[in-house]
Amino acid sequence: MVGTRTMATVSDVPEFDPQRYPPFPSDIPTAPIKKISLAKLLSKDTAEIDALFEACKTYGFFYLSTRDHPQGEALEQGSLNMARIAEETFKLPLEEKKRCSMQNTGTIFGYKHAGGSKTDATGTLDTAEFMNTAKDSIINNASWPIPSTVKSNQDLFEPFVTTAHKTGLGILKLIGEKLGLPEEEVTNRHRITQSSGDQVRMTRSPPLSAAAALEKQIATPAHTDFGSITLLFNWLGGLQIWEPEDPDGSKFWSSSRHSEKGEWKYVRPVPGYAICNLGDAMTRFSNGVLNSGKHRVLPAPGPQGEFVRYSIVYFVRPEDAVPLQVLKAEGIPPYEGKEDEVVKTAGEHIVERARGLGVDTGNAKAVRSDV
């Protein structure tokens, strides 16, 4: 395989080419996250919904099948289209990528160059490039700058965004039902027509280097996603999730994720499955019942580490105007904080997170109100 790669000229060989990737090593411990069938969820299979709910209360991560229902097949095909566009996008001249930089949008939409954030206290820089395209640029004519490769492929973005949003929302509704939330409590917070932080993220990070320690090659540092649910497509390993040592020692898994005790476990990429995880908004809405799992990305281990790594992510987030507060339902412990606590909206929270990433959000509110 590698032989063919070195014989061909660089431009002949796509970087994103899952056919060429060797399997994930069989001798590395991986996180035991559950496989959930999209077809069974869509047919309201109660045992499958119970398994989904259990996954969301523990790891907050699960595999979602993409080959047992046409909706899943559309998602998988869409993710492949997105990854091919990602390769074209990252090859664009730096000026074109910087025209769309997060600094220019003043928010989390747009381009982040590799090395845009720190991965540890000694200032080691991350190695992943991101291009984030707002759902609202695709569906609702928002005027954020987008690169030429996204503009010329709007016809491929549109069905991917629509299907990913519909799939994510469908899962959120099932989880909401288990918590005792009426369906509209979930749907009215995630309408595709409303301004939100939903986005398609394309990522690219370099192969494993023998010259540096693994901890100095972090593509994306430890974080939790801050929306409601994330649909992730990756073809090479490298994603790790945090497994707390004693999750039952805390009242909820969601609080044990802050524990210093535990270990990072790789998530094996499995053909025919997306990886889904909940974000912080769901932990907040459910007062800690649901877990937004901590994770990070390293270069892929073993022979997979020879390849440039791409991933495609769709983030479903609450509408900008939604207050991030505990919801009332039978399955949610009542909020015990101050009644008069100032509650942030999802839109405000996003501006804060962007600032945390070093983005100058000085005029972010003015820009966002254009949407």
Ligand SMILES: O=C(O)CCC(=O)C(=O)O
């Ligand atoms: O690339 C991956 O596998 C995960 C990316 C991720 O966690 C993120 O973009 O939030």
Ligand SMILES: [Fe+2]
């Ligand atoms: Fe993430």
